[in-house]
Amino acid sequence: MTIASVEYIEKLPHTIGEVTQAVSDFESKVQERLHLAEQLKDETEAEEQTSLGLLDLARGEEAAAQAALIAAEGHLAFLIAGAVENPALAFEIPVAMEAASKCREMLDIAKRHRELMEQRYQLAQECVMMATENLETLRLQLNAELIRTKETTAVQISRLSSAINELTGYSSESEHKYRSEYEKWEKYQHKEKEPIDPDEIRTRLNPGREVCLGLLAALRGKDDNFAKTISDYFEEGKTEEGRNQAILKIRKNMTGRLAEEVVKAALAPFGRHVETQKGYVFDDGTYTKIDLVVSDLVAPIILGRGQGMGAREGGSLGVEVKSGKGSYLMSQMGHLVFQAQGHTQCDVSCTICTRDVKDLNSSAEELLRENIRSAGSPILGMLPYKSELDDICIEFVFGGSGNV
């Protein structure tokens, strides 16, 4: 078993597709290259035929010139022999000599041309031999490389396919494991007769990565809109640029949802009734929604030290949830104060936020805490850091590393 750190499992089949395409393109290029060598061989063969035709013509011309010379020389011999008995024939001898000389000259020319055509034909034959040998050598060499490539890629693609199967299997196995961890965590029961104290609340609000992944998986299973959003982020993230955009959206929208769902599931076992987004109308007619109201508490609850930080068994707890970096939490102070006023219908209330509140400088943190405490809903910075929740959401959408 090898360890494989794969960022996108779904990209691996693309790699197989790309390699298969590259092998096919390589094969096309090999064929294209061999075709060029074949074309040249065909050209040399055509040239060989042309040269042979020219040689045949030259041979014919030489034979004709040879015949003309024999005839001219025969005529001259006849005139010389005849001139002994018939002196008048002697007058024709110079013309006949001139004609024979001309024929000898023509024969020389025809002979030289025939020799040249023989040379041409020989060169053409050499070209055919060279082109044939070149084609055969190239065919052997390129086909050998192509066969090697096909063999190697077949073995390695099979390896990649196995890796994909195992990773996909691991991924479903992981999701099953996360959901089972989440279900165990969700079924938590508070110990009877004991008050719910800040340590227990803190522990519940920090369920760990696997539980959070399981929570998200369960949420996807029961909320179609959420499932569609996840699928959209995933699709968008298939390109480099799209992924960056999708991650921004996840950080902006999905992490807040995860924080709310963690708080809801973490605190649900502390009450017999849980309501989310409960509407509240202020005396002046303005309206707000409370993120979470846990009522009919199963035990007394203590949120921290000081007055107004606890409620009796059977009482109610109102909660506002905020996730974000310190500067964001600071910018939300007015909104949180307003929301806190809606919690007054509950016996006790709090604003649960990510641990980033502790990263604010001490005066800013004190200002934020004091303003919200005064409004009646003290801050509990007990959720994990925003960046930790971001990472879990990103891992849930795009997958993480696995064992192959």
Added chain:
Amino acid sequence: MFDEVCNEVIRSRDLFTENVKDSFGNSISEELFQAFLNNIQSAKLYSDESNFKEGSIRFKLAELRLML
């Protein structure tokens, strides 16, 4: 002629190694992509050698065509 395929394989290798950063990725990179690139390089070399031979043949053809 083979440069396009070479680029195609390099592009695919880079995307793969960006996605799989470990010994499995290194091994695939070496045994699949590098081996593939070596084969293409060899093919390119053979093709270049053949180009040279084909140049000589074409020169000879041009030469003999002048023999009239």
